[in-house]
Amino acid sequence: MKVPDDLKFTKNDEWIRVDGEIGTIGITDYAQDSLSDIVFIEFLVDKGDTINKGEACASVESVKAAADVYMPASGEIIEINESLTDTPDLINSDPFGEAWMVKVKLSNPSEIDELLDPNAYKTMEHEH
Amino acid sequence: MAKELKETMLHQWHIDHGGRMVPFAGWEMPVQYPSGPIKEHNTTRQAAGAFDIDHMGQMTVRGPQAEEFVNWVVTYNVSKMKLFDAHYSLFCYADGGAVDDLFVYKLPDPDDKEKIYFFLAINADNREKDVAWVKAHVGNYDVEVKDISDETYMLAIQGPKAPAILNRMTKADLTEVPRFTAVQDTILGNVPVLFGRTGYTGEDGFELFFPAEHAIRVWEAILEEGKPEGIQPIGLAARDSLRFEPCMPLYGHELSQYISPIQARLSFAVSFDKDFIGKDALLKQKLEKSVPVLVGFKMVDRGVPRPEYKIFRNGKEVGEVTTGMFSPTTSQYLGMAYLPREISKIGTEIEIMIHNKLRKAEIVKRPFYIPAYRR
Numbered sequence: 001m002k003v004p005d006d007l008k009f010t011k012n013d014e015w016i017r018v019d020g021e022i023g024t025i026g027i028t029d030y031a032q033d034s035l036s037d038i039v040f041i042e043f044l045v046d047k048g049d050t051i052n053k054g055e056a057c058a059s060v061e062s063v064k065a066a067a068d069v070y071m072p073a074s075g076e077i078i079e080i081n082e083s084l085t086d087t088p089d090l091i092n093s094d095p096f097g098e099a100w101m102v103k104v105k106l107s108n109p110s111e112i113d114e115l116l117d118p119n120a121y122k123t124m125e126h127e128h
Numbered sequence: 129m130a131k132e133l134k135e136t137m138l139h140q141w142h143i144d145h146g147g148r149m150v151p152f153a154g155w156e157m158p159v160q161y162p163s164g165p166i167k168e169h170n171t172t173r174q175a176a177g178a179f180d181i182d183h184m185g186q187m188t189v190r191g192p193q194a195e196e197f198v199n200w201v202v203t204y205n206v207s208k209m210k211l212f213d214a215h216y217s218l219f220c221y222a223d224g225g226a227v228d229d230l231f232v233y234k235l236p237d238p239d240d241k242e243k244i245y246f247f248l249a250i251n252a253d254n255r256e257k258d259v260a261w262v263k264a265h266v267g268n269y270d271v272e273v274k275d276i277s278d279e280t281y282m283l284a285i286q287g288p289k290a291p292a293i294l295n296r297m298t299k300a301d302l303t304e305v306p307r308f309t310a311v312q313d314t315i316l317g318n319v320p321v322l323f324g325r326t327g328y329t330g331e332d333g334f335e336l337f338f339p340a341e342h343a344i345r346v347w348e349a350i351l352e353e354g355k356p357e358g359i360q361p362i363g364l365a366a367r368d369s370l371r372f373e374p375c376m377p378l379y380g381h382e383l384s385q386y387i388s389p390i391q392a393r394l395s396f397a398v399s400f401d402k403d404f405i406g407k408d409a410l411l412k413q414k415l416e417k418s419v420p421v422l423v424g425f426k427m428v429d430r431g432v433p434r435p436e437y438k439i440f441r442n443g444k445e446v447g448e449v450t451t452g453m454f455s456p457t458t459s460q461y462l463g464m465a466y467l468p469r470e471i472s473k474i475g476t477e478i479e480i481m482i483h484n485k486l487r488k489a490e491i492v493k494r495p496f497y498i499p500a501y502r503r
Contacts, residue, residue, distance in 0.1 A: 036148075036160060036164055036165060036365070037164045037165050037166040037167075039166075039432065039453075039454035040430075040431075040432045040454060040461070042430060042431070042483075059483060061432045061454075063165045063166065063365050063369065063453065063454065064159065064165075064365055066432070066434075085430070089166075092164075
């Protein structure tokens with residue numbers, strides 16, 4: 001299972017890449033693999049929305065299951081990867097790259113410190 | 129307390145080959161293999177797929193009154209069947225609700241070629257219920273009903289390339305076996321196999337019945353033989369999407385004790401020219417047209433319809449989804465449901481409640497995918 005070393009992770013299998021005050025968010029390789037073939041994504045937020053850490057920003061559905069994607073950190077949504085709605089399978093093939101989901105302007109960067117680093121994520125027990 | 133799950137003889141094989149094991153109808157079965165359900169679905173549509181379906185049950189009916197008895201318990205008139213025919217049928221309760229759906233085979237008795245017997249392939253989940261229900265109706269009929277599920281292994285080899293693959297392993301010319309008939313042959317030297325040209329995918333192919341002790345050997349030999357064609361093992365997720373597109377019913381979804389074959393639009397499996405349990409109720413439903421019927425719909429708004437999601441029409445709840453999913457072959461989000469007849473016409477607009485939001489859908493023609501035998 002791939003775990004890039006420049007990202008931070010949640011226990012719920014989201015990742016965030018922080019670049020200055022901008023965070024890019026998606027789901028991990030583990031998450032896409034356990035969901036299996038992803039056939040649908042719906043964004044639950046709009047550009048400009050202010051969203052708290054732990055709130056759902058997207059809903060992802062595979063052949064057999066549905067899962068919400070939760071914000072790893074709070075902030076204003078500045079970009080949404082709408083192209084995923086036509087090619088949800090990208091989430092399976094490139095979860096850390098082209099299949100990023102939303103970009104957020106972080107309102108509380110200290111929240112990032114509470115997230116898991118790659119080693120902690122690699123060794124944690126998954127709930128599902 | 130959870131009941132211990134049963135395992136087929138290929139259980140360890142599935143695990144060794146990356147099968148993700150899940151509980152299904154009291155069995156632990158592979159829901160998918162590493163390539164994933166959509167690839168497995170497409171492989172079956174385009175080439176060939178191998179399905180371990182030994183969780184399914186089988187029973188035999190023998191005796192001087194076997195034909196009369198089978199005609200009493202199943203909806204289809206088996207007197208219309210020739211030797212080696214296989215026909216889809218149902219067991220129904222007196223009120224018309226389905227006990228189960230099944231395939232009936234009419235076969236010559238191997239011990240006495242002058243005699244016939246009936247071989248019934250039934251659903252895993254309903255095995256005990258079916259056997260008990262059939263036995264309870266034996267009464268004065270001179271028949272012997274036997275559950276032979278444990279000693280009988282069942283595989284399905286499906287897809288446009290499936291007949292050619294199996295044909296290289298048999299003496300009989302399987303490509304000449306008509307659809308919905310069977311042939312008895314031997315493979316791998318000494319394994320007697322009943323090949324039914326039947327299936328649950330909408331593709332050409334066969335269902336195989338043979339002595340369970342040969343399961344691994346037969347399975348591996350078929351996968352090896354089919355390598356040039358790209359045969360793959362197929363899990364339950366793709367099995368579900370493969371049967372869904374040609375709109376084949378799944379007991380527990382499109383059929384149940386509360387749903388009749390008339391509602392499920394399975395009239396081809398119901399013969400009113402003979403007596404059988406449930407006939408009066410079914411005839412009444414057929415004539416009165418008052419019960420909800422099975423429809424197909426496609427999503428107009430975005431959303432994945434899933435079983436039990438509620439369906440609305442003009443703000444009023446009118447039914448619920450029985451099966452719904454992303455259809456890999458058509459790339460659409462499709463579903464089936466029972467709706468009152470007045471809103472079952474093609475083009476009728478309905479709404480599905482998905483994640484607390486009403487989303488538009490439209491009644492479309494069934495099936496979503498024309499099965500091979502109708503092409």
